[in-house]
């Protein structure tokens with residue numbers, strides 16, 4: 001005969017045992033869930049949505065001719081900065097000219113030509129940088145108006161050479177009559 005006391009003791013022990021089993025099972029389930037969450041591959045990005053976003057961004061990029069009108073602005077200011085012997089301003093506009101020429105080329109590195117061929121612009125620009133833009137840099141550093149004028153005229157010839165290569169011989173730059181900037185004082189302090 002099992003006494004009442006003994007029966008209570010047994011059911012308590014059973015309860016503890018069951019609790020331990022349930023708890024261990026829950027812990028195991030949690031561990032498995034964690035492991036699964038770690039190994040589960042991230043869902044693939046929505047390719048169509050990404051493509052649409054890239055296309056939308058592409059439409060926001062300015063055109064090559066827009067970047068070239070910046071070059072026109074900076075390069076004409078450069079002439080007047082040097083005419084006024086304002087060498088720090090000349091250096092600024094030379095650097096801006098160089099970086100905007102590079103930007104223009106990055107926007108559209110290859111031009112399709114009317115004869116069906118293609119023109120890679122970067123090698124052409126590299127040539128301009130190494131020759132006339134380098135000469136302009138040293139003329140400005142040496143504060144030499146005569147060397148500056150020679151290098152500036154040489155650069156104009158090279159600007160035009162690229163326009164001709166790109167099939168745009170009607171884009172013929174010349175020495176500017178007035179600075180493009182209306183608010184920047186070309187005279188030194």
Ligand code: HEC
Pocket residue numbers: 063064065066068069071072075097101105111121122124125128155156158159160162163166168171173
């Ligand atoms: C590596 C080639 C290259 C060089 C170097 C280059 N350009 Fe250009 N430029 C172009 C091309 C190509 C276009 C036509 C862009 C278009 O039609 O989208 C252009 C267009 C222009 C335009 C017309 C922009 C407009 O829409 O009104 C100006 C102004 C211009 N360039 C100025 C210059 C000046 C100034 C220099 C020299 C300091 C220069 N470019 C050097 C390739 C060049």
